[in-house]
Amino acid sequence: MTGINITEIKGIGPETARDLEALGIKTVEDLFEYLPYRYENYELRDLETVKHDEKITVEGKVHSEPSLRYFSKKKSRLTVRVFVDRFLVTAVIFNRPYLKKQLKIGDVITLTGKWDQHRATIAATEFKKGRQQRSSLIEPVYPVKGKVTVKQVRKFMVTAFQQFSSLIIDPLPQALRERYRLVDRVSALKALHFPLNYNQLKQARRRMVYEELLLFQLRMQAFKMMKRENEKSTAIPISQEDVDYFVEHLPFPLTQAQKRVTNEILADISSPFRMNRLLQGDVGSGKTVVAAINLYAVARAGFQGAMMVPTEILAEQHAESLQELLAPHDIVVSLLTSSVKGKRRQELLTRLEAGEIDILIGTHAVIQEDVIFKRLGLVITDEQHRFGVEQRRTLRTKGDNPDVLYMTATPIPRTLAISAFGDMDISTIDELPKGRKSIETYWIKHDMLNRALAFVEKELKKGRQAYVICPLIEESEQLDVQNAIDVHAQLQHYFKNFRVGLMHGRLSAQEKDDIMAGFKENRFQVLVSTTVVEVGVNVPNATIMLIYDAQRFGLAQLHQLRGRVGRGDEQSYCILIADAKSEVSQERMRIMTETADGFKLSEYDLELRGPGDFFGQKQSGLPDFKLADVVHDYRILDTARDDASAMVRSKAFWKDDAYKHLRQFLAESGVLNKERLD
Structure with a gap:
């Protein structure tokens, strides 16, 4: 079914069509896919099975004369005692005073409303004399605005199904539907709009969620395949002998996870296709040494490497670490930031263009026009979410389609990684090096602040340093939380x-760098800060992280902040100060004190906060699904990803008639024409 105008449905004229267009409904297909956001359940309930505050529908007999009380001319409250089965309950009905005359003792009435278990009261929102007589006991509720009502949408939906349901196309091949026991598309849509029972609704939702996630993953996998085939890169000849030699001479052994991701990245680098890979690993998992191995391998093969990081102090830190690891192997590492000026800068650029510099580390200064590489083979972007799309793209254009590796210390839950980074390959370091001391984490209330500060002072007297984090810069009238200035x-x-x-x-960036450098050099023993210290800087002497109003932060952010300490040999501590009042806040604090695994924490965070909040809604990169929920439907997402990947790689998908509707969907999405994947 394609593009049948909404006005073809009986009862919808031009004016109603304009109102429906405001809801995004222009075609019959749009209407079929305009799904309810919840359902009203009018099934009669047994009061013994109903929980407090639950919405219920009951039938009962009026037991006493109704009592009416007015609060003003228009506001009133009617209370009446009703026998429901063997229970005597009180029904409260607001602003319908006329019912006092209509209700007689012994009348059968049907009530729908919220059940107060403690007071044995129903606050009735719907009332009807007589027994339950609805044709459907589960009624859909649609999101509406303007002149359009839920009742109208239901009515149009009935007419649309009568006129056009025979034209609904099912894109899923029958073999796929049989494999997962999925109902056909017409039955699924009908059940979502006119459910007979909750089991039917569940099966319909399962079918449509799979379809939605499969179509999304098909776009992702086809895009990935097209990009791979159209973005040929130079196959860099990696010497395994050189790599083994370098690894053997590292001052520490690699973890199994580091070995695994290194092999994944090296396999990409040596292939003729451009690498587009995300390397994620928890704080302290050893991403830098993985980067060093790959930069070394590329340099040994006669190519250059570049690493772009968000701040000057981080660039200096990485340059120092990589210099230490690579210089003994005659690999030349140089640093380029905005502080490198004049003659020094010109000299560096000349050497870079001549190929005398193997590895260039820097801030966004490395993507300026006059920065020219002789033979750039590998580009690494650290904390890639801190750079704009254009900045990352500019760095890629510095060479002939160089391989690209993005690194992040923010553990991304697998479900979100599949969704938001589906066009990338993902490598995960899910193991910390042996011997790292875990950071002891405590949760205290504000009334214990003095004890916490006394503990901080004790550590300072031992020559250690402390971070103190606040959620705000200065006082806010709206929020009763601690601010950094105070x-x-x-x-x-x-x-x-x-x-x-x-x-x-x-x-300014320069002021931040100066303060951070001062803290690193122990010119400040205590650093009070907002979350700007969240990512990257290494101060081994800092052993305490004190976080005010910790309930204001998500788990992933708290874990990132905690990761600023525990980088030296001494025992480190994280103290969370939070008068957590809500259950969710208390749960977050409890989880933080019990869990040190960033990936587990990110999964908890996702469950507690939702996918939009995890990334920040505006730049989340997450598709806006109609039914699917990447958190709760992660198993279906996994299956859909595997199915889509297998399909686009099979010859049958591109030829067989069974897949023609899925191929048509891909063609219409623009992916096959190499259009940008939104």
Whole structure:
């Protein structure tokens, strides 16, 4: 069915069509796919099985004369005692005073409303004299606005199915439907709009969720395949002998996870297709050494490598680490940031273009026009979400389709990785190096702050340093939470014998770098900051992370903050200060004190906060599914991804008649024409 105008449905004229268009409904197909966001259940319930605050429908007999009370001319409350089975309950009905005259003792009535178990009361939102007589006990509720009502949408839906249901096309091949015991598309849509029972609704939803996720994954997998075939890259000849030699001479052994991801990346680099891979690993899992091995292998093969990081201090840190690992093997590592100016900069650029520099580390300074590589083979972007799409693309154009590796220390749950980064290959370091001390994490209430500060002072006297994190920069009338400016002033007074620094997002990049460098060099013993310290900087001497109003942060963010300490040999501590009032906040604090695994925490975070909040809604990169929920439908997502991947790689998919509707969907999506995948 393609493009039948909504006005072809009986009863929909031009004016109603305009109202429906405001809801995104232009065609009959749009109407069929305009799904309810919830269902009203009018099935009669036994009060013994009903939970407190649940919405219920009951039938009962009026037991006493109704009592009516007015609050104003228009506002009233009618209460009446009703026998429901063997229970005597009170029904409360607001603003319908006329019912006082209509209700007689012994009348049978049907009530729908919220059940208050403690008071044995139903706050009735719907009332009817007589027994339950609905044709459907499960009624769909649609999102509506303007002049369109839910009742109208239901009515149009009935007419549309009568006129056009025979034209609905099922894109899923029969063999696939049989494999997973899925109902056909017409039956599924009918059941979603006119369910007879909850089991039928469940089966219909399962079918449509699979279809939605399969179509999404087909786009992803086809796009990935097309991109791979159309983006040929130079196959860099990797010497396994060289790699083995380098690994053997590292000052520490690699974990199994590091070995696995290194092999995955090297296989991509040596293939004739351009690598597009995301390397994710928890704080301290050893991503830098994996980057070093790959940069070494590329340099040994006669190519150059580049690494772009978001801040100058991080660039310096990476340059220092890589210099230490690569210089003994005669690999030349150079640093380019905005601080490198004039003659020094020109000299560096000349050497880079001549191929005398093997590895260039830097901030966005490495993507400026005058930065020219002789033979760029591998581009690594650290904390890739901190760069814009254009910045990442510019770095890729510096060579002849170089291989690209994105790195992140934010563990992304598998379900979100499949959804948001489906066009990338993903490597995961899911194991920490042996011997790392775990960070002891405690949750305290605000009334224990003095004890916490005394503990911090004890650590400072041992020569250690501490981070103190606040959710806000300055006082807010809307939020009763600690702010960095006030906390900085308080702690300067409290820690009189130590220097207390202040950092927040309103400072310039240079000011932030200067303060961070001061903390790293122990010119400040305490750093009060907002979450701008969240990613990257390595201060081995910092052993305490104190977080005010920790309930304001998500688990993934708290874990990132905690990862700023525990980088040296000494035992480190994370103290969460939170008067967590809600159950979700308390659960988050409890999980933080019990779990050190970033991937487990990210899964919890996803369940507690939802996918939009995990990434930040605006830049989440997540598709807007009508029915599917990547958190709860992760098993179906996994299956759909595997099926889509197998399909696009099979000859049958591109030829057999059974797949023609899926091929048509891909053609219409623009993926096959190499259009941008949104």
